[in-house]
Amino acid sequence: MKLPLSWLAEFVTVEAEVEEICRRLTVAGVEVENIARVRPAFSDVVVARVLKTERHPNADRLSLCEVEAGPVGRFSVVCGAPNVRAGMITAYARLGSRLMSGVHGQGGVEAIEQAPPLQAAVIRGIKSDGMLCSERELGLSQEHQGILELDEGESGADLASALYLDDTVLEIAITPNRGDCLSVLGLAREVAALFGVKLKEIRLRPGKALKPGSDQVTIAVGIDAPDLCPRYAALPMAAVKIGPSPIWMRRRLELAGMRPINNVVDTTNYVMLALGQPLHAFDYGKLAGGKIIVRRAGNDREITTLDGIQRALMPDDLVIADAEKPVAIAGVMGGGNSEVGAETNTILLESAYFEPMTVARTGRRLALRSEASYRFERGIDREGQVRALYMAAEIIRKIAGGREAGPIVDVDARPAPPREIVLEPGAIGSLLGVELPTAEVSRRLKSLGAWVTSGGKGKLIVAPPSFRPDLNEPADLAEEVARLNGLEEIPAAAPDRRSAAPAAEDPSRIFARASREVMLGCGLTEIKSIAFVASDDNQAYPGIGTGKPVRVANPISAELSELRCSLIPGLVTALRFNLNRQAGAFHGFEIGRVFAMDGEQAAEFERIAGIGYGEYAMGTIGRESISADFFMIKGIVESYLESIPGLAPRSFVAPGATSLAFLHPGKSAAISIEERQIGYLGELHPRAASHLELATPCVIFELDLTAILAYAAAKGRRVELPPRFPAVRRDLALVVEQALPADKVLKTIRESSSNLLESVRLFDVYEGGSLPTGRKSVGIACLYRARDRTLTDSEVNRAHAELIERVRVGLGAELRH
Amino acid sequence: MREQLEQIRSRALAELAAEATESAIEDVRVRVLGRAGELTEIMRGMREVPAQERPAIGQLVNQIKTELEARIEALQGKLKEAALERSLTEARLDVTLPGAKIPRGHLHPITLTIENMLRIFNAMGFEIVATRDIEDDFHNFAALNFPPDHPAREMQDTFFLGGGLLLRTHTSNGQIRVMEQRRPPLAIVCPGNCYRRDELSVRASPMFSQIEGFMVDRAGRITMAHLKGVLTEFLRAFFGSDTAVRFRASFFPFTEPSAEVDISCLLCGGKGCRICKHSGWTEILGSGMIHPNVLRAVGYDPAEYQGFAFGLGVDRTALLRLGVEDMRLFFENDVRFLGQFPASNERFA
Incomplete structure (x- = not known):
């Protein structure tokens, strides 16, 4: 709502600076966003009456005019306007006045001061004391056919005031509850209440209707x-x-x-x-x-x-x-x-x-x-x-x-029902936290136009004015009472705490925070992307779940028409953004929500995902760095999963023919816990990489944060003491089918071992050389230990020999010497 | 025999002069003390020595052996020391070359801001509760006193998902979700993403973060004065103890009375500048006493319970704190921007 102050002044008079009026309005909830001073595009132009006109002796189209401008004086002016005539009221720019170029809307003090003062001119041999002005010359409009014609006006009066050209306009943001403030009258009521003054009475009376007959109509x-x-x-x-x-x-x-x-x-x-x-x-x-x-x-x-x-x-x-x-x-x-x-x-x-x-x-x-x-x-x-x-x-x-x-x-047809709000004594105080005397509450409500009567025993009965449909219950009145004097009146106080126990935090948040810290430690930078994606993004990166994408009914654009199924599109976009700005490498992660249809309903899921591209770590002059590849990203994922206390064992499985189509089929894996897929990782499919113009491998992972949290250990884990007796290591080289996953070898060993085997670790994989094609040699370190004694050589040898025999049979492996 | 021993000793000692080289020393050791060395030979030939002389000769052999061994050890020690000295002067690195770095990530500034805010609220006794992004009309609007077709809904241009669902336009759904489940006393903050139909621009984003907070207790126990106390304390903890805080009346459908909260402009400190449009104040959050209709919607009797609520825009606050003006910086993920933030939840200056 734009409020010209000249208009406001017709409804209320306040002895206060504009800034103070604005401050009080703003603090009371009627926010003044801007104070604009508007100025005419001229100075010292007055209202004048043309007394008589006659033809200019030396020019057909010019008139010699005598104009009268009240106390300012009488002047002779040469005028070229076709509409000039005796008796008309117009605008007269006297000598020394200033006019802007006449371009509409170009008001402003600086500009007008720069305009040259009007000087007496001799036009076709006759002196003109100033000029009569067109609307364009006054900056009022583009109208330049003739001079300005006024219906009325006092000769000699300042034209700027007469036409409301010199004004201040307040731009006010009216909140949706205050429809009553969308008028000059409404704002005047507000100002009157805030400053404790009365509204001016506006006399509005019906005019005289035509006598029946004549033009009278019936409706x-x-x-x-x-x-x-x-x-x-x-x-x-x-x-x-x-x-x-x-x-x-x-x-x-x-x-x-x-x-x-x-x-x-x-x-x-x-x-x-x-x-x-x-x-x-x-x-x-x-x-x-x-x-x-x-x-x-x-x-x-x-x-x-x-x-x-x-x-x-x-x-x-x-x-x-x-x-x-x-x-x-x-x-x-x-x-x-x-x-x-x-x-x-x-x-x-x-x-x-x-x-x-x-x-x-x-x-x-x-x-x-x-x-x-x-x-x-x-x-x-x-x-x-x-x-x-x-x-x-x-x-x-x-x-x-x-x-x-x-x-x-x-x-x-339906008269407004009477409205009454009963204010119990202390009702306002107990909401605001400050005690106000009943008389004061009553005074403030009355100043806002409410009808207030006593209901006895400190009770007030308040009938809100017809222009305040927003006042319906005691809380509404509390706000009115509070805002009139500004909320500074209410003290700031600390609430009574009933419990001194530390405040809790949502487990999913704690988990997300811990996850974030591991990622940071792994060298990934956190990114944030917007949850809206194009349909193509969801097709390219369908994420972990199988639900259909969630469509937005009223998207901003086609590029943002669905909710992301996966965090990968955001990470890929961030990668591309940085590569376009000459970054050679990018390693990022995001924790956020993704969305998919769960049957007929849109549902949301928590994810953590990361991306690696280019040089990663530990390189310097003369020492090659680690760059993003399958094992780099797998290392990060393993480090992350290992950091979660008591997380159930997880397996990495090469994808089937149809799953994870966006990843390199030979360099990707699905990650599961207890047969449930909780994520995936791998190198971006070469076709996708080339589409993104990536020169070196780009690796990604995405994990289901909710599922991982569910598989993590509950509270109260037991701690194991470090062993007191030494371990004995026996190495083992097995020649197995090349296609046999290392994981399977280790699993077989673990399952075949005696209880003396503490751990097994893969330390070498070797192919080619003297080995037959289709076979590979895996080097495995076995660690034997007993909790209660130092093992003897013969004990270890026996256990190891038994293990070898079982594994050899179980895996169809040969021992390599 | 004695003479022979003396000869061995003096020759060896002569050869084990101070400037003896590593190989010269080794030669002496092998020739004299080795398995087939001169002293070993003498010990082997002992049976030819008269019995009564044997102990003395044996003693002498041992004496010489000990002496030579000590001498060799001393010389070798000296040589080793010299070699080390030499190597220390030779193996000088250019210490200004870069190290082999272990990579380290950076937290997103929005996360930093949220975590810093929540840490303060948590310390002030507010429980942190996560709520959902996909909502229904009831929890996002109706229960929060936005009647259907009410113009207040236009303050928040909503994304609809079909099936009666929408993306929440504010974290205020947290109030409803929590109060439906629980009874006062409650002191809760709900952080989360919100969505409104604004294009990503310098000033706005279709997705942004808010923190909703509310405190509810028996009527009269939590008043507007407590709202002012809690928010003033929070804002001073977050922005600095010299921050001026101003409450001014406003309107939100779900609070009555409502108050906008301003802080003294971070750039000019309240003197007035371009950023605060010369007012000296910056709008920072919306707040108020929870509207009786909201309490009714979750089955609370407004005569029995009352409380306050507030909503804080994280992104805009982060911009203010960082002294930058472009919202798009948060979603471009330019490493040259993100790389300036720490890898921990410490406050950033």
């Missing part, structure tokens, strides 16, 4: 949907001459952010801005049967609105209809079929209360928003309808020559 108003429209008032005006509004009106509308249209439409907008009551003007001649019926659209399926667009109606939309057809969508926009135009002679002004929900629903469905619907949606004054018609009629009489063509028809 009938019926409300068929009182649930959606409880009140509808209408006033016909005849003998209206449609034309442009006077400058002061246009100026005010522009300062308040609206575009001038014609004198009638401008008047409805002006009254709406002044009082907060939206008005609509129909061309009475286009209303069939002189009837207004407020009803649901029902079988009427469409209407063409003022903007020329055909709109589909739903049966429950509220419309204004004449005897035959809808002529407006209630509160949203008028119909083209009843529009006021240049030929309109008789108008019907509508001033109604429409229920916020109906206007909001229809407006949203049609994506049609107007200044009127904005106010209806937020709730206008339940009792402000007739007053607005008075004001509109007064202005139209003045600027459009109209007369009331009948009395106001005011249908109150």
Whole structure:
């Protein structure tokens, strides 16, 4: 809402600096976002009357004019405007005044001060004391056909003040609960309450209607949907001459952010801005049967609105209809079929209360928003309808020559129920944490327009004013009481803690934090990506689960039309972003949520994922570094999984033909715990890598954080003491099938061993040389130990020999010497 | 025999002069003390020595042996020392060359900000609860006193997922999720991602982080004064003890009374600058007393319970703290930006 202070001053007078008014409003919840000073594009121009004109002796198109500017004096001016004539009131720039180039909207103090002062000129041999100005020369518009013509004005008065050109406009953010502040009157009420002053009385009286006969018209108003429209008032005006509004009106509308249209439409907008009551003007001649019926659209399926667009109606939309057809969508926009135009002679002004929900629903469905619907949606004054018609009629009489063509028809189909809020003593204090005397609470509420009576025993009965639909219960009144003096009045206090126990934290969060720390230690940098991806991303990187992607019903764009199934697209994007900026390597991870359909329902899952590309670690001059490859990323994943206390054993399995299609089929693995897949890792498929223009292998992993947490040990693990007796190591070289996974060898050994075998470790894999093709040799270190004694050689030898025999048979392996 | 021994000794000692080389010393050791050395030979020939002389000769042999061994050891020690000295001067590295680094990652600034905030709240007695991103209308709007078609819903342009579900537009769903399950006293913070239909730009992102907090107890026990106390304490702990805090009335559907909280502008300290639009204040969070309708929606009697709630935008706060103005920095993941953050949850200056 834009509030010109000159307009505010018509409703309230406050002895305070603008900054102080703004500060008080802001602290009270009516936030002033900007203070804009507007200045005219001229200085020292006054209102003047042309006394007489005569032809310039040396030029056909020039006139010699005598102008009178009250106390400023009388002057002789040469004027070239075709419209100059004796008796007209216009703008006179005297000697020494300054004019900007005349470009519309280019106001500003600096600029005007730079403009040269006007000097006396001799035009075709005759001296001119100053000049008469066009709208363009004054910076008011592009109009330059003739000089400015004013309807009225006091000679010698400062033109800037007369046209509201010298003003300050406050830009105010009105919260959705304060529809009452969407008007000059509403803001004036607020200012009056904050500064403890009274509103100026605005006298609004009905004008005299035409005598029956002449132009008087009859109208009938019926409300068929009182649930959606409880009140509808209408006033016909005849003998209206449609034309442009006077400058002061246009100026005010522009300062308040609206575009001038014609004198009638401008008047409805002006009254709406002044009082907060939206008005609509129909061309009475286009209303069939002189009837207004407020009803649901029902079988009427469409209407063409003022903007020329055909709109589909739903049966429950509220419309204004004449005897035959809808002529407006209630509160949203008028119909083209009843529009006021240049030929309109008789108008019907509508001033109604429409229920916020109906206007909001229809407006949203049609994506049609107007200044009127904005106010209806937020709730206008339940009792402000007739007053607005008075004001509109007064202005139209003045600027459009109209007369009331009948009395106001005011249908109150569903009177507003009385509202009462009972305030128990101390109710406000116990919410705010500060005790206020009942009398003070009462005083503040009264200053806001509430009707306050005592209910006995310290109780207050509060009837909120009709323009505050947002006040419904004691908490609402507490806010009003608190904000009037600013919240500084409330002390800051520490709450009583009932328990001194340390506050808990969600286990998933603790786990995510610990996971993050391991990743950082592994040299991966944390990234954050946006959860929206393109459908292609989800197809390329379907993640761990099998659920279908979640589609966004109203995405920002096609590139962001689904929710990510996997964190990989974000990591790949981050990699590409950094490579494009000359990074040679990138190692990152993300912990976040991914989304997939769980049957018919969208569901979310916690993931951790990482990416490695390029030089990774431990290199320097003369020493080659480790670069991203399968075993680098597997090392990180193993380090991570090993860092989780008591995590159940996990297995890495080469993928099947169809799974993990985005990974290199020979350099990737699915990771499972107890047969359940908890993740995967591997090198990006060469086709994907080449698509991303990656020169060296790119490795990724993704793990299901929730599943891992579920498989991690619960609290209360037991700690084992370090062994006291030495271990004995026996190495073993087995020649096995080349395709046999090392994991299988180790598993067989573990399962075949006696209880003296403490651990087995693979330390070498060898192929080629003297080995037959299709075979490989694996070197294995076996560690034997007893908890209770030092093992003898013969004990170890016996156990080892037994182990070899069993493994040889079990794996079809030969011993290599 | 004695003479022979003396000869062996003096020759050996002569050869074991101070400047003897490693190989000269080794030669002497092998020739005299070795398995087939001169002294060994003499011991072997002992049976030819008259019996009564044997002990004396044996003693002499041992004496010479001990003497020579000591001498050799001393010389070798000296040589070793000299060699070490030599190697120390020779093996000089260019210590300005880079080390072989163990890589170290960096925390994302949003994470850092969230963790720092939560640490303060946790220390102030707030329990940390994770809640969901996918919500239904009830938990994101209706229960929070956003009636259908209410203009307040437009403050939050929502992503819909179909099936009556949506992406939460704020972490305030945490209030409803927790209060549905539990009874006061409650002191809870819920961090999480929120989603609104804004394009990624300098000022906005379709996904961002918030922290919702609320404290509920019996009516009268938690008041607006406590809201002010708790938030002032938090903001001073997070932004510095000299931070000025201002509460001003505002509107949120789920609180009544509502208050926006401003802090003194971090850039100008309150004097007024471009960043704070010359007001000296920066809007930092929204708060208020939980609306009675919200309490009713979770089955609490507003006459019995009351409390406060607040919502804090993490991304914007992080921008303020870092003194940068572009939201996109958080989602581009430029390592030249991320690399400036530590690998721990320590506060960043």
